[in-house]
Amino acid sequence: xxxxxxxxxxxxxxxxxSVLENPEEFVEVEFEDEVTERxxxxxxxxxxxxxxxxxxxxxxxxxxxxxxxxxxxxxxxxRMFVTGGIL
Numbered sequence: 864x865x866x867x868x869x870x871x872x873x874x875x876x877x878x879x880x881s882v883l884e885n886p887e888e889f890v891e892v893e894f895e896d897e898v899t900e901r902x903x904x905x906x907x908x909x910x911x912x913x914x915x916x917x918x919x920x921x922x923x924x925x926x927x928x929x930x931x932x933x934x935x936x937x938x939x940x941x942r943m944f945v946t947g948g949i950l
Contacts (some may be wrong), residue, residue, distance in 0.1 A: 903911075915923060 904928075912923070
């Protein structure tokens with residue numbers, strides 16, 4: 864099972880790099896999925912933020928900054944390659 868997970872990760876990396884090398888072939892599609900929203904309490908949010916490592920905190924701050932800019936009509940896009948586990 865471990866080898867299958869490694870193969871999946873390698874395939875995902877290869878696909879991500881091919882998209883980055885050929886951005887004109889990448890077509891943005893908007894999906895409307897039904898999302899079950901579960902609200903996080905302020906205490907839960909603060910606990911999650913408190914245990915973030917440095918890289919997680921940097922990504923969180925970057926995304927927060929971009930989203931705030933978009934809420935103020937900024938047209939900046941997020942271009943970020945993220946890989947690996949979240950824990």
